[in-house]
Structure formats: structure tokens, C-alpha cells
Amino acid sequence: xxxxxxxxxEIENGSLLLKTLGESGKIKNFKIPGILKSKTRNSxxxxxxxxxxxxxxxxxxxxxxxxxxxxxxxxxxxxxGYRELTRIRELLNPLxxxxxxxxxxxxxxxxxxxxxxxxxxxxxxxxxLINRFYLGxxxxxxxxxYLPECVHCGAVLGxxxxxxxxxxxxxxxxxxRQIYRENEFLPNRWIRDCLENPPANGIFSREQESAxxxxxxxxxxxxx
Ligand SMILES: [Zn+2]
Numbered sequence: 001x002x003x004x005x006x007x008x009x010e011i012e013n014g015s016l017l018l019k020t021l022g023e024s025g026k027i028k029n030f031k032i033p034g035i036l037k038s039k040t041r042n043s044x045x046x047x048x049x050x051x052x053x054x055x056x057x058x059x060x061x062x063x064x065x066x067x068x069x070x071x072x073x074x075x076x077x078x079x080x081g082y083r084e085l086t087r088i089r090e091l092l093n094p095l096x097x098x099x100x101x102x103x104x105x106x107x108x109x110x111x112x113x114x115x116x117x118x119x120x121x122x123x124x125x126x127x128x129l130i131n132r133f134y135l136g137x138x139x140x141x142x143x144x145x146y147l148p149e150c151v152h153c154g155a156v157l158g159x160x161x162x163x164x165x166x167x168x169x170x171x172x173x174x175x176x177r178q179i180y181r182e183n184e185f186l187p188n189r190w191i192r193d194c195l196e197n198p199p200a201n202g203i204f205s206r207e208q209e210s211a212x213x214x215x216x217x218x219x220x221x222x223x224x
Contacts, residue, residue: 001054002072003028004111006095008047010036016046017063020054025105027098029063030054049088050074051112062100075118084120090213091118091130094137097220110136127206131194134216143223146191150174161188165219184219186212 003020011017014037022028035043046052046069055068076084091114098107114133119125138144145168149156152174163169163186170178170188190204190212204212 001028001056002051002108002112003030003054004049004051004108004115005046006048006092006111013037016043018046020052021095021098021108021111023105023108024103025108026103027100028054030069031063031065032069033065044078045071045074048092049076049115049118051115073112073115075115076120080120087123087126087130088118088120090210091126091133093213093217094134094220097217097224099224104140106140107137110140123206127209128194130213131209134213135191135194138216138220141220141224143219144191145169146188146195148192152178157188159189162186163188163191165215183215186215 001022001024003022005018005020007019009017009019011031014034016032016035018030018032020028020030032043032046035041035046050071051073053070053072054066056064057067075088092111095107095111110133114129117125117129135144145151146163147157147169149169150161150171151168152170155171155173157169157171160172161169162172162175164180165184165186167180169191187204190209193203
């Protein structure tokens with residue numbers, strides 16, 4: 001089975017525990033015994049944001065030791081710097097909210113596509129891809145309520161409309177009538193642009209967009 005690693009942890013006896021998202025869209029945990037002590041096997045790419053083919057021995061326990069495993073794709077190489085690796089980690093953050101029982105195949109397709117589109121060092125592209133993945137994640141989890149009209153009154157939304165993470169898109173008139181927490185809002189146009197037409201040099205700064213994504217992660221923590 002193909003799977004994308006999104007978390008790597010060292011466990012006893014130089015072994016690695018890898019959390020992966022499998023091609024069926026389910027979490028799968030793999031144990032690679034003794035690899036960190038091995039003189040012949042390299043563990044560099046057994047790390048987040050790489051795509052692997054794992055051959056299983058037919059068991060379906062919670063943690064599986066694969067019979068064989070081979071790298072299919074890595075969006076970075078041995079020379080990639082710390083900053084670039086940090087950016088790829090940011091891409092994977094929403095996956096930490098996945099629960100074992102879930103099975104959402106489009107999530108796997110999205111992350112694989114993103115890893116193939118990724119070019120280390122192209123900051124604008126990285127930002128567009130991270131935004132797209134975060135919003136796609138919300139949509140696949142059934143948690144995105146973006147609309148071109150206000151969820152309360154049906155008015156067509158202007159540029160100043162806001163998106164409330166729990167309620168959906170809201171016009172400025174209804175915003176004045178309702179009481180919401182400020183930290184649960186994103187600009188509606190940011191969501192629209194990310195979904196429909198990602199701007200090459202967005203209206204918002206990278207710092208602002210990073211703060212928007214942090215709000216999405218906080219929302220996922222309490223919603224999944
Ligand atoms: Zn309204």
C-alpha cells in the first residue's frame with residue numbers, strides 16, 4: 001500500500017514509529033525496527049512529507065512492521081535546509097487532527113498531489129499550496145461552509161464579508177447583529193481566492209496568512 005508519512009518518532013532500541021496516511025485515507029502506523037542503529041540502512045527519508053510503498057505481511061494490527069518498503073517520492077533532498085523542511089512540516093499540520101476511525105480517500109490524493117507540486121525554496125508556491133491543502137482539508141472533513149451568500153440573510157457577499165469558522169460566510173450587516181469571538185473569523189475573500197483563484201502575491205501578507213492557518217488548526221483541534 002502507498003502511504004504518506006506525516007509524523008516520525010524514535011522509540012525503543014533505535015526503532016522508528018511512523019504515522020502515515022494510507023491511500024484509502026486511513027491512518028496507518030508503521031514500526032521500522034532498529035533502523036537508527038543500522039549501519040546499512042538509511043532513515044533520512046523515513047520522515048514527514050515522503051510517499052512510500054509499504055508491503056504488508058497481511059496483518060491488520062494497530063502498529064505494523066512492513067515486510068518491505070520503498071521510497072516513491074520525496075519533495076526534498078539531502079541538501080534541503082532547515083527552513084524549507086519547516087515549511088513542509090507546516091503543510092502537514094492539519095493531519096495531526098485525524099482520528100483512527102476516519103477514512104477519507106480524497107485527503108490522500110490531495111497530500112500526494114501537493115507533494116508532487118512542491119518546489120523547495122519557491123515561497124510563493126509553498127504558501128499557495130499550504131493554503132489550498134488547509135482549506136481542502138476542512139472541506140473533506142465536512143467543516144468548510146464557504147458560500148457566495150450570507151448564511152443568515154442570503155445577501156451577496158462583498159469584499160469586507162467575514163468567514164466564521166463555526167457558522168460560515170457572513171455579511172457585514174449581520175456581523176453587527178451577532179455576537180462572535182474575533183479569533184474565529186477569517187476574511188471571506190481569502191477563502192474565496194484560495195479556493196478559486198490563488199493570487200500570485202496575495203492581498204494578505206505571509207504573516208497574516210500564517211495566522212489564518214493557525215486559526216484553522218485551533219478550530220480543527222476542537223472540531224475533530
Ligand atoms: Zn447577512
